[in-house]
Every structure is written in structure tokens, then in C-alpha cells.
Amino acid sequence: MFKTVEEAQVWIENIKRFGSKLDLKRMEKVVEILDHPERSFKSIHVGGTNGKGSTSTYLKKILSHAGFKVGIYTSPYVVKFNERIGINDDYITDEDLVHYANILYPLTEKMLEEDETVTFFEVLTLMSFLYFRDQKVDYAIIEVGLGGLLDATNVINPEISVITNISYDHMKQLGNTLESIALNKLGIVKDNVPLVTAIENINLFPLFAEVTAEHNSRLKIINFDMATNIVVKEVTTFKYQENQYMLNLTGYHQVKNAILAIETIRLLRILNHIQINENDIYEGLKTAFWPGRFEIFNKNIAIDGAHNIGGIQALIKSAKSVFSGKYIKCLFSVMRDKEHKKMIEELDNFCDELYFTEFEYQRRADAEELFLESSHYHKSFHKDYKDIFFKLSDLKENEVLIVTGSLYFISEIRKLLIK
Numbered sequence: 001m002f003k004t005v006e007e008a009q010v011w012i013e014n015i016k017r018f019g020s021k022l023d024l025k026r027m028e029k030v031v032e033i034l035d036h037p038e039r040s041f042k043s044i045h046v047g048g049t050n051g052k053g054s055t056s057t058y059l060k061k062i063l064s065h066a067g068f069k070v071g072i073y074t075s076p077y078v079v080k081f082n083e084r085i086g087i088n089d090d091y092i093t094d095e096d097l098v099h100y101a102n103i104l105y106p107l108t109e110k111m112l113e114e115d116e117t118v119t120f121f122e123v124l125t126l127m128s129f130l131y132f133r134d135q136k137v138d139y140a141i142i143e144v145g146l147g148g149l150l151d152a153t154n155v156i157n158p159e160i161s162v163i164t165n166i167s168y169d170h171m172k173q174l175g176n177t178l179e180s181i182a183l184n185k186l187g188i189v190k191d192n193v194p195l196v197t198a199i200e201n202i203n204l205f206p207l208f209a210e211v212t213a214e215h216n217s218r219l220k221i222i223n224f225d226m227a228t229n230i231v232v233k234e235v236t237t238f239k240y241q242e243n244q245y246m247l248n249l250t251g252y253h254q255v256k257n258a259i260l261a262i263e264t265i266r267l268l269r270i271l272n273h274i275q276i277n278e279n280d281i282y283e284g285l286k287t288a289f290w291p292g293r294f295e296i297f298n299k300n301i302a303i304d305g306a307h308n309i310g311g312i313q314a315l316i317k318s319a320k321s322v323f324s325g326k327y328i329k330c331l332f333s334v335m336r337d338k339e340h341k342k343m344i345e346e347l348d349n350f351c352d353e354l355y356f357t358e359f360e361y362q363r364r365a366d367a368e369e370l371f372l373e374s375s376h377y378h379k380s381f382h383k384d385y386k387d388i389f390f391k392l393s394d395l396k397e398n399e400v401l402i403v404t405g406s407l408y409f410i411s412e413i414r415k416l417l418i419k
Helices: 005-013 025-033 052-065 094-113 120-134 178-188 202-214 252-272 278-287 309-322 340-348 367-373 385-392 407-418
Strands: 042-047 070-073 085-087 139-143 160-163 195-197 219-221 227-232 236-240 243-247 295-297 301-304 327-332 353-357 379-382 399-404
Touching: 005 094, 005 120, 025 094, 025 120, 042 052, 042 178, 042 252, 052 070, 052 139, 052 252, 052 278, 070 120, 085 120, 094 120, 120 139, 160 178, 160 252, 178 202, 195 202, 195 252, 202 219, 227 252, 227 309, 236 252, 243 252, 243 278, 252 278, 252 309, 301 309, 301 407, 309 340, 309 399, 327 340, 327 385, 340 353, 340 367, 353 367, 353 385, 367 379, 379 385, 385 407, 399 407
Parallel strands: 042 139, 042 160, 070 139, 160 195, 195 219, 301 399, 327 353, 327 399, 353 379
Antiparallel strands: 070 085, 227 236, 236 243, 295 301
């Protein structure tokens, strides 16, 4: 059994990432053994390609500002392993993490004896369910890990399902078309549970309408044209339906995530007959913080975990507004299973200088291979990410450094910036 959080974390991080079969049978079996902890609290299920973490954070902050005890389960982490599971503004403690690891370890060992491997993400999901049950949360915001249909979180029956957007990512698991990706993510739709979504591709509207109709699920598609007076600087402001809002999270895409959260909360307020006023929504959005999402240090270094083509495009759009007229240097590292060639094409056309590097992670792409994919006139690659980061961070007054490509990568950079 585990005595320290380090021992527990080593065990968790060394669990297989994928089981022998991609289905929900293992999760269904284990939650039954554990007496269904996921049924002990109300939940909101958040899926989509980009913006899940930010939207989940907005929802958490609004509900907590209204006086509710709110659990939140997200992935991956940027600052600390414990941040995957939290209640209101507090992460799960080291002691609780060890406690639940000791509950789940013998169960996973028993499953192994039956030739069933409970995966890394399944263990974390189960841990969050047990923690939220024991802490008696009022609501839990549960973020989908991958896809939706067969994701470990999909054993819950939420009050509302949320899909942020649909873009190309994880094609190996989800398919090579937007329709196949959307269909997988629509797998979180449950009978008689409403769906609120931020999709903008009108070609996907009929598919969303068809799936929700099959489940007798009310469908709400956000109309972003109702957002006006959008100003994206270090602080983002906008007007939506006669109300003015302020965000500490920067970016045009954050306006969309915030509006998605607003509409989700308004629907929840009606469904559950709960008291959440407009000031709760305003203050919740204003105080929300999510590390590594266009996070700016010293006014001239921005780190962003954009790890797919949609994320990179959103980053560039926001950077053009926030850093208008600045000379942009970009430092890029990415996982090898991502569509890095298309991401690099976007950066080629945006960055004034483009640097490629790599960090200590098994799945990361080779810096030289990324360099060769780029057509930039001012580019180079460096194996040592710390060395090149420190060199690039010595910036002149009109220069800006943007670090992006992977949440895992910017997590390492953020540690250097905090130090």
C-alpha cells in the first residue's frame, strides 16, 4: 500500500494508458463494485475539441460564487498532478490522493487477475467519483478525456451535456472527418438530458439535431453573433444580451467559452430551480483562472497549450490583437501524434521567428523533424528546451515570445517562469 503521494503518483502514471478493449465495460463493472459513486452527486458533462478546461472552470466559478460546493475533474494538469481533481478553488490534497489510490489499487490488481487492465484515465476518473461522493459536492463538472462515446467519464448521467466545439484532433481514435469526430463526441448525449453546444460549423447542425432528437434531448446551439463590443487585450471584455462581462482569460475563443458557460448555467437554473443571479455569473467569469491558456508573463511572454489546428488558429487570432505591432518570436514543441505539419503552416505565416525544440516526454516529436516541416525563412531547432527558452526570453521592448504546441510542454516552461 502507498504511504506517500510520490508512491501513489508513480503507480498512477505507470498504469497503461489504454486497455485491451476500447469500451465502457471495465468502468461499468468497477463503478458497480464501488456502489456507483457517480450517482451520488449532480453533474455537468463537458466534451468537445478545444475549450473544455476553460468552460469547465467558468462553470465551476459561477456555481461556487453562487454558494454551491463544486467538484471539477479535468485533464491534463499544467501546474500540479493534483489539479486534475478539485473542489471549488482547492485541489485534492496529497493525503486524499493517497487514500483513494489505496482503495483503487487492490481493485485494479484483482481486475488484472481477470485479464482486465483498468487504465490510467479510468483510475483517475474513479478517484474523482469517490472523492466527490465523500465530500458531498452539490455539483461536479466532469470533463471528457478523449472523444465521448467510449470515454471513461461517460458512465455518468448528467443534468446537462456540453460540447464546446468540433475540430480535428485525435483522428486515430475518432476518425478523419469532422462528422466522425462529432458523432463520437455526441456519444455523451443521454436520454432526456439537454445538450448545450458551441459548434459553429453549420454542416454539423443536422447531425446534432438528429442525435439529440433520438435521445429526446433538448438542443441549444449558441449564437455568438449576439456578442458585441469584444475587446481582447490582457483582459477580455464583451457584451452579451445587454450584459457586460470581463474575463481574466485572454482571447476571442474565451468569449465563446464564457457564453457557452452562461447559457449552460441559465438552463441549469431553470431545470434545477436554483438561485444563481447575474452577479454570480459576472463575478464567476471575471475571477476564473486556468493556467497555460494564453497566460502572459512580464507582458511579453505568453504560454498557450494549443495542441491542434483549431487551438493554434485561436491563439494566433488572439495574439494579433493583444500583441498588435509587436515582433513575434515563437517556440514550438508538440506530441508526434498531432497534426503538427498543419500547425506549423499556421505558425510559418504568423511568427517573425520560429524555433523548434523538444522536452522530456516519451510521445514528443523530434525537434529536427519539426524544423524540416517548416518553410519559415527565420527558423532553427534546439534539442535543449531550457537553453533556447532562456535565450529567447531576453527580449527587447518591442519583442514578444509565444510558447505553444502542447500542454505538457508549456507546463515545463511555466515551471521555469515561476522560478
